[in-house]
Amino acid sequence: MLQRLPSINLILEKALVISSAEDEAIWKDTIDESFSLKSAWNGIREHHSKIAWASSVWFKGHIPKMSFTAWLGLHQILSTKDMLIFLGQNREIRCPLCSAASESIDHLFFQCSYSAWISRSVLWRFNIRRKQKRKLMEEEEWMRTTFPGSNQLPTAICIAFTSSIYLIWQERNNKLHGADNSHKRVILSNILHTIRSRCIFLRLDSQTSSRDLAFSKAFxxxxxxxxxxxxxxxxxxxxxxxxxxxxxxxxASSSASIGGLLRTNDSSVLAMYSQDKIQMTIQGLELEAICHGDSLASALNIDRLWIESDSLLAANVIEGSVPCPWKKRLPLAHLKNTLLKFVSWKVSHI
Ligand SMILES: [Zn+2]
Incomplete structure (x- = not known):
C-alpha cells in the first residue's frame, strides 16, 4: 500500500534518523503541508461509484446494527440456509419461521407468510396499500423512488425497512437456536416502536403534505x-x-387555525379574528385567512384595504399573476367578489 504513497515512505525514513536540530529542520521541510490522514486514505483506497441503495441504509439517524443487517441483505450475503448449502455447510433448508418453503433472503423477508404479514401491517400503518413485493431489491427501489428526501417521512420509511429486516432476521436466528417463536404482533409492535421513538429522537422537519400529516397522526x-x-x-x-x-x-398534526388583524394608519386595532379550520394545505389556509379578513373589512364598511400576507403564492394568486390551484378556486372567487366592493385595494407579500 505504501508504494502508492512515496511521500509517506520518505517521511517514515526521515523520522527514523532524526537525531539533531538540523535533522528536525530537514524533517519539517520534507513534510508536505497538504498531507493529512484523509489524503492518505484516499490515496490507498479503491474508489467505486456510489451504490443507488446506499441512502436507504446509511441515512441520517440510522441505527447501525439494523443498517448493517440490511446492508448484508442488499449485498445478498446474509448467511441464509440456501447460502450455507451452497457453501457446503448445511443440509437443512426449510425456513424456520414458516417451515413451508426453502429459506433464502427474498423468501425470508417478503415471501414468507410470517414476515409478509409484518411488512403488510407496517405499510398499512403508513396508510400504504399495495401489492406485496417479492424481492428485497424491489422493495428498496420502490421505497427510494416513492419517498425521496431526508425529511421525517422518508427517514421513517428507511427506519421501517431496516428495522423490519433486522428484527425478522433476529427472530429467525432465535428460532433456529431453540428459542420460542415470538408472535408476529410482537415483532410488528417492536418495529412501530422503533420508528416512533427514532423519529421523536431525530426531530426531523415535518412537511405539510396530506401524506406527511397522515403519517404524523398515525404515529x-x-x-x-x-x-x-x-x-x-x-x-x-x-x-x-x-x-x-x-x-x-x-x-399542526391534529389542528389548523387562521387569524388576522385590521389596523388603521396610526396602527390602532380596528378588529381581529381567529378561527379553527379543518386541516388542508398551508396555501389553502393562507387564502382562507385573507378571505376571512377581507369579508370582515367589507362588513365594517372600510373603503380602502391593503392586504399583507407572508404567503407569496396567495399574494400572487389574488393579483392574478399565477394561476390558482383548483382546490382554492371557490374561496378565491368569493374573495375577488368582495374586493370589488372596496374603493381601492392592494395586496403585497411580507
Ligand atoms: Zn418462511
Whole structure:
C-alpha cells in the first residue's frame, strides 16, 4: 500500500534518523503541508461509484446494527440456509419461521407468510396499500423512488425497512437456536416502536403534505420545524383612510387555525379574528385567512384595504399573476367578489 504513497515512505525514513536540530529542520521541510490522514486514505483506497441503495441504509439517524443487517441483505450475503448449502455447510433448508418453503433472503423477508404479514401491517400503518413485493431489491427501489428526501417521512420509511429486516432476521436466528417463536404482533409492535421513538429522537422537519400529516397522526408524532433565525421586519403604515390587513395561519398534526388583524394608519386595532379550520394545505389556509379578513373589512364598511400576507403564492394568486390551484378556486372567487366592493385595494407579500 505504501508504494502508492512515496511521500509517506520518505517521511517514515526521515523520522527514523532524526537525531539533531538540523535533522528536525530537514524533517519539517520534507513534510508536505497538504498531507493529512484523509489524503492518505484516499490515496490507498479503491474508489467505486456510489451504490443507488446506499441512502436507504446509511441515512441520517440510522441505527447501525439494523443498517448493517440490511446492508448484508442488499449485498445478498446474509448467511441464509440456501447460502450455507451452497457453501457446503448445511443440509437443512426449510425456513424456520414458516417451515413451508426453502429459506433464502427474498423468501425470508417478503415471501414468507410470517414476515409478509409484518411488512403488510407496517405499510398499512403508513396508510400504504399495495401489492406485496417479492424481492428485497424491489422493495428498496420502490421505497427510494416513492419517498425521496431526508425529511421525517422518508427517514421513517428507511427506519421501517431496516428495522423490519433486522428484527425478522433476529427472530429467525432465535428460532433456529431453540428459542420460542415470538408472535408476529410482537415483532410488528417492536418495529412501530422503533420508528416512533427514532423519529421523536431525530426531530426531523415535518412537511405539510396530506401524506406527511397522515403519517404524523398515525404515529402520534408532533410536527417538528427547524428553528430559523428571527428576521425582523418593519410594519409599514397604510396611508390615512386606508386599513391594513395582516393575517397568518397555524397548521399542526391534529389542528389548523387562521387569524388576522385590521389596523388603521396610526396602527390602532380596528378588529381581529381567529378561527379553527379543518386541516388542508398551508396555501389553502393562507387564502382562507385573507378571505376571512377581507369579508370582515367589507362588513365594517372600510373603503380602502391593503392586504399583507407572508404567503407569496396567495399574494400572487389574488393579483392574478399565477394561476390558482383548483382546490382554492371557490374561496378565491368569493374573495375577488368582495374586493370589488372596496374603493381601492392592494395586496403585497411580507
Ligand atoms: Zn418462511
Amino acid at each position: 402520534d408524532l408532533p410536527m417538528f420545524r427547524s428553528q430559523k433565525p428571527t428576521k425582523r421586519c418593519k410594519w409599514v403604515h397604510p396611508k390615512p383612510g386606508c386599513v391594513k390587513l395582516n393575517c397568518d395561519v397555524s397548521l
